[in-house]
Amino acid sequence: MGGQTSKIHVAGDRKCRPPAFILTAGQAADSPQFIPVLGRARVRGPVGRPRTRPDAVAGDKAYSSRGNRAHLRKRRIKAVIPKKKDQAANRKKSPQGGRPVSHDADLHKERNTVERLINKLKAWRGIATRYDKTFDNYLAGLHLRASMTWLRDPTRTIR
Template sequence: MPDHDARAAQRRQALGRSRGGLTTKLHLITEARGLPLALHLTGGNVNDCTAFEAVMSTFRLRRRIGRPRTRPDRLVADKGYSSRKIRLHLRRRGIGAVIPERSDQIAGRKRQGSRGGRPPAFDAAAYKGRNVVERCFAKLKQWRAVATRYDKLAGRYLAGAAIASPLLWLRHTELSDTP
């Protein structure tokens, strides 16, 4: 029984096992310029698609007036987020999905023939903008505490990443104000 409690504690603290030891994965939503809007933390061995709804629930975009937006116009994601459940969730909420289909999904659809349905829509030109997320990760990892998780507790690590996020926004506005 104590072994089970240790694994549950590791899950609560967003620690996942890998060959290299304990790992953590930071899930992120950015805006078009690559500035962070929402953060979520899971263990490093957790699939991206299982954390999708948790990441989307943390997304809030403040405007000058009115309620904050909870739905982006479109979501550009990598193949890790390619699943029927995610596509259905986005379609129901009226969010455009720009997610490439995984090769195993393509093969499964073709294997079913006409019952496999048509492939999901994919805008290759819009997908070229997905690199802003990777650049945002690179900017966040300029902070040593975000790049290497020194904090034992997940809340403290996420707080460090949350503190680094507005600093990226401030740095961006500072750079854009200079002529």
Template sequence: MSADRAYSNRKIRPYLRSRGIRDVIPEKKDNKAARLRRGSRGGRPCDFDAARYKKRNTVERAINKLRQFRAVATRYDKRGYVFLGSVTAAALMIWLRT
């Protein structure tokens, strides 16, 4: 799971770890400073893979391009398979434009 620094806290990380979800959430600067200030009692630093975090931007931009289409952004369709068709059609139109 990739997220912003806003989602970096002591409750979310153990929850994700207990469910077997690898997180890519950068540590807040004040949390890092507090951890370093406490020394060995401060705990271990959080796992952070910068390369995976950079890929998050690519996914966000793709979703934003899809949301330019009204049917995808508002999800007017009742059925999931119809919505999937709308997303597929929007993705094809984006692909053909580039």
């Protein structure tokens, strides 16, 4: 698994900074990486040490699974993940039924911060084009670029 066949699974805060990410093989699905990425994320408040439990987690339909929702419910984290059409159809057909998935549309609008974060990471040509042939070199570039987003916005000009 090298840079060319790898996939970045990233969590982002509201300021488009990456509190955690995982690099996997390109054929790895998104949903199984949800809990490991969330486990690495730390939420910084105005005072005190970083928390391991955010108030809410927003994601796209790829992360809508029973396991992910159960994990969030167990940790008392609000899930802002829309349901898939096939999940809604299967819920109606199953004998258990189940409760409908709640969805906060206003919080879901802020999911674009992750997309903007990925665009910031890919502003570096080496990350966008995946020229690094080895996993370690590509991961080192990701760590370097992610640390730069925490230090300052690199697209901003200094006056």
